[in-house]
Amino acid sequence: MKENIFVTSPLLPPLEEFIPYLEQIWQNKYLTNGGAFHQQLEKALAEYLGVEHLCLFANGTLALLTALQALRITGEVITTPYSFVATSHSLLWNGLTPVFADIDPKTCNIDPDKIEQLITPATSAILPVHCYGLPCDVERIQTIADAWGLKVIYDAAHAFGVTLDNRSVLNFGDLSILSFHATKVFNTFEGGAIICPDAKMKQRIDYLKNFGFAGETTVVAPGINAKMNEVQAAFGLVQLQHIDKALADREKIYHRYCEALRDVPGISCFSAPENVEWNHAYFPVVVEEDFTLTRDQLYDVLKEQNIYSRRYFYPLISSFSMYRHLPSAQPERLPQAQAVAQKILCLPIFPDLGEEDLDRVVSIIRQYSVGPANQLLAADITGAVA
Ligand SMILES: Cc1ncc(COP(=O)(O)O)c(C=O)c1O
Structure with missing residues (x-):
């Protein structure tokens, strides 16, 4: 296990x-x-x-x-x-x-x-x-x-x-x-x-x-x-006293993830504009349509392997019962938020996330990738998770 x-x-x-x-x-x-x-x-x-x-x-x-x-x-x-x-x-x-x-x-x-x-x-x-x-x-x-x-x-x-x-x-x-x-x-x-x-x-x-x-x-x-x-x-x-090191460790992990996921079709990482010093508080990835799994399927596959990613922020706040009656909360008025909430997965990131653990997360994602990152056939993969 x-x-x-x-x-x-x-x-x-x-x-x-x-x-x-x-x-x-x-x-x-x-x-x-x-x-x-x-x-x-x-x-x-x-x-x-x-x-x-x-x-x-x-x-x-x-x-x-x-x-x-x-x-x-x-x-x-x-x-x-x-x-x-x-x-x-x-x-x-x-x-x-x-x-x-x-x-x-x-x-x-x-x-x-x-x-x-x-x-x-x-x-x-x-x-x-x-x-x-x-x-x-x-x-x-x-x-x-x-x-x-x-x-x-x-x-x-x-x-x-x-x-x-x-x-x-x-x-x-x-x-x-x-x-x-x-x-x-x-x-x-x-x-x-x-x-x-x-x-x-x-x-x-x-x-x-x-x-x-x-x-x-x-x-x-x-x-x-x-x-x-x-x-x-x-x-x-x-x-x-430890925060500078923690921020530096987060940055290293961020770069390792980006490098390892760079050639995975359908997975894209966030980056900060040049004038921003980011804290890498989260590692969100966008799971696009050309990835072989949906965001939720990827979430499940990782979970089966004891990797607990999070779908921040799904569901949208506007969809909870205490908000959804509001005119501004109607889904058709929030098309971008609706779409984004279906596509983003936050992968594990914290200062002492070891390289081996990070590589374990990445290798599972790569297993389900087609194209240069992996030669698996999409049909096989979809069958595997259906
Ligand atoms: C965006 C955002 N706002 C507010 C809070 C509430 O902060 P706290 O948990 O410290 O009450 C959190 C998280 O916990 C958050 O992520």
Whole structure:
């Protein structure tokens, strides 16, 4: 029986590096509420990422919920159906209406050409996602937002460490949120952050994530409990020491995959534009019609061999029962997202994915390939998986 290979595996620094931090927490008995490690991690991450201000959160979903509150977003918000459900759920939890715009199939991000036609007097914001860590067309989105007086909140859950023209992609829009979930490039088991441009906004967000407390007896807003605790923050500080290597390892794996799949007809890889430093948070491939298997057949074949790829993002958010009644969620209005959701498979990628394991994934894909990559007959293959 072959060993399992999952789509990701969490980055875990050596345990002995973490123990002294735990000892300090035990000694200080300061477990949460903006302790020393929390403060250190906020500073260290802002510096590492190249952003002005950063507010830590217990997870990315709470960061999204709070970002919408912080900007007092109302009514309708234009967003993408091609994301993890938390993106749209954050709107429903705030009593807002998601309005889905179709995506650009080349980037899987919201298509700026589809935004303006969805704006109504009720629209107050745009909530795009830097899908797989590849940046949205931030310039065009900002131009539209400025023309119509809309706020922009980026769901940058996948975009830790990504730069655009040597500048953090997290600096675009009014606010961006990150996720530090176990599956993400940088994790604190669970965790997240809001990136904000000024100290005043940081203060407001810090109040909101702590029940709205502005002092011992003063509550200035109906806040929530979204604080990151000291164990998570300490783990983040240790994790940060290893992140450069983890990103470099991901890049190596990315190139090895691309090279190995280059001549496989019907399988295409994503690449970042030249002005983008990508974090290779995911390794999505497009399974085109000229591959011998459909995307779902390939997913099944890999699974039979204990390789657990993921169909991010299928089904589309707009197809879930709490969204599908919306006019903007109708499949015929989202043709690109519909098509892309049927074609993309995310293959395993994580810093310690060994070459042998990667080659195992690739060799299965190549077995089902025709043309220069393999001389198997399509008819035989289709028979084998039918
Ligand atoms: C695009 C996107 N947005 C939001 C989230 C929610 O983040 P969290 O799991 O930290 O709450 C995730 C992933 O988990 C995500 O992939």
